[in-house]
Amino acid sequence: MSASHAATVSHAPAEQPRLVNPIVPLGVGAAGILLTLVGAFMASSPEATTRVGYSWLIGMTFWTGLSIGILLLVQIHHIFDAGWSTIIRRTHEHWLAVFFPLALLFAPLVVLVWMHPGFIWKWTDIAQVGGDILYTKKSGFLSRGAFTGFTIAFFGVWIWLSYRLRKASFAQDVDGSADHTRANRVTAAYGIPATALSLTFAAFYWLMSLEYHWFSTMYGVWFFASCIRGALALTTLLCIYLVSRGILAGIFRKAHLLNLGNLMLAFTVFWAYITFSQYFLIWNANIPEETFWYNIRETGNWWNVGLILIFGHFLLPFLFFLQHPLKKKNGSMIFICTWILAIILLDFFYNILPAIKVDGAHGDPVNFHVTPWDVTALVGIGGVCFWAFFNSYAKQRCIPVRDPRIVESLHLHE
């Protein structure tokens, strides 16, 4: 089967595939992390140090969010018994190697919760918030112990699921047993609810509790929507890159690109639906204990950021993805996916940064601004993620050659 099959699907150039040496992104990542540390220690004031901490949180949220989205995509693939995405799934599985490094990179934030209470999450400083009835009512959830325990549990869930999914998939390459596919379906069946719950409470702890007075039942769904959108955009960029390096050449086709574009259209609308619903219901009810979260995002230059999000996060990608031809062109897809990733990052800024107040307590938020440490943290954490990704890629195949649905994926056509 295999030889004749290969003859029918291979349109690859003759050149040898060239994979990035994992040391390169590791070096970049290490440099980013080192520079961020320098930024933290060289900061001119406690507020500036705090700002570096926020840079780290934004970077962690961004890369962890994308990785959670990819974890969900792998599980959704298995639970649907999908065929077309089989070749893409292996690239996802390589990316799933990032969770353990991400857990280690999150550790400084947990340590800071204990060493410097109130450094990022104000509620961790009991001395400051202990007299606040709105804190004491929820102190059973917002405690440093619970924060630490749950954060470990979140990463534990993601690492465990990634380990299970990767192990079975790689083992199938060797023995060709369909039992691995069945095993991964079982993993996905319990893994999806586990991932949903963990990402929800991660969003509550890491993001929503930055303004611990504020609450929204939709917040977990919003984070889910961001994770999936980011994951699809990252997937597309990775696949186009891997084709350009000859690794997925003749394997990843326009039809796959089109399907990814269609999914991104769906999740662009979904993100807008979720975000609009949250905003609209809070705006319409006009209850001060909810509206303050949006009110402070209408001060300073956050108003402009909000407008950019409306047009850039929804309208532009929406109009783009309605255009069938654009979804089949590498150049246009590279543009829109990079745009989406940038705008998701901006959205995380929008959700995280206004927690820093001008007067340090309850006043207006600091304006939107980007510091060098935002960049170094992003590059640092991202570099480590790419190291884990390419490291995995160097050891295992680029597609699951013995997956039962591999032929459907290789033969995908519009």
Next chain:
Amino acid sequence: MSQAHSQSSGAPILHGAGVLREVEPAVLPRPKLVENDRSFAWITDKVMGIIEGPTPRWWWWSMAVAVFVASFTVMGLAYLVSTGTGTWGLANPVNWGWAIVNFVFWIGIGHAGTLISAILCLLRQKWRTSVNRAAEAMTIFAVVCAGLFPVFHTGRVWFALYPGFLFPFPNSNGIWPNFHSPLEWDVFAISTYGTVSALFWYVGLLPDLATARDRFFVAGRMMRAKIYGFFAMGWRGSNRHWSNYEMAYLLLAGLSTPLVLSVHTIVSFDFAVSLVPGWHTTIFPPYFVAGAIFSGFGMVLTLMLPLRSIYRMNDLITQYHIDCMCKITLATGTMVGYAYAMEFFIAWYSANPFEGFAFINRAFGHYAWAYWTMISCNVITPQLFWFRKVRENTALVWVLSIFVNVGMWFERFVITVTSLARDFLPSSWGYYSPTVVDIFTYFGTFGVFSVLFLLFVRFVPLMAVAEIKAVTPQADAHAGHGHGEAHH
């Protein structure tokens, strides 16, 4: 730098086109969507036989019962209109009661039809072909039942139908509907949804109506041939017809998908835009949509399993179809459970005493019986679908689908009534009970729905014959080249 290994060295090829030489799929056939290798002719005979054959006795008995039950709605509504809305059990503080509960219940049921026909179409889930027709019919009939309640809750129902009252219309009195009210948004959302759903259903019917026309013509039953021919709109099955049909179907699927989401979103807004504890919560839109799909699939199972048995359609509605529907019920039921959990958690986390009380009251107050019925039916019952043995026990699946229907009615009851009965002022608290008129009206809608569904079963091809044929192995040009039957 190169990570590719030479095959001659014995190491596996990891990357590049060379890896294709190692492709050797494990054997895991996809389930067949039509069992026992049934031919095209057999499929046509099986489905068309229902409308061509004599009317079975069970159908007459069922219709008699359905008409009898439907008469309760007629009685309830006649009494309401002649007497006034005071005959319903609404009283301060519960000024929304069974009417909106029943309205949301029926609207929700309709969602599975659109999900199967539109969203599963866009997702290329081919198992939908055996159940989409009946599910779409169910959607339209459910919308009819749902529409009765908002129309008749106006009391003087003729006002609801006058232009300018529910539907905006320039008039000399300068009276306009209240566009700030989500109830008015419902008017637009549901009328659009109903229209597009009916159109979608009808477009999908065209090839099969033409088949019925041709078969009646050949059989010499000219009156029927003319009637079906009229509705088939001259369909001849030419390439051009099929091409236009496919495009229209895809466009309608694309239109229906946001519509189905918008309808229940706006229904959720009926509650969520308010300040009432237990109603005002941001997760309501997707939570209502998930609940609607959940209840819709419950109803699809309730309807299709008996029909499968009566018409011996096990080869067309296979165990795989039942598995898929059970799993979607499980998934959406779990999503609903997630939403319940979020509501409860955030009510506590918000530290708002009114929100906290609303949920504690739901679980342990006067309506705790309704709340726990809801939790049992909507969250616990679908968890049984984790087990293959349960999914393969058709009678048990049918019973569980009834639980889903019951649970989703109670969900709407719990949301609507518990929050109003125990509002901000303890001095105004009350206990809502429906009157006989309420009960008659609601009970009768099952008759209305059944009458319409029985007429559908008798006179319209129950399944999309042309679509089913397209998912059989003999329709797959690549059947012998490693393609399975059920592409995803």
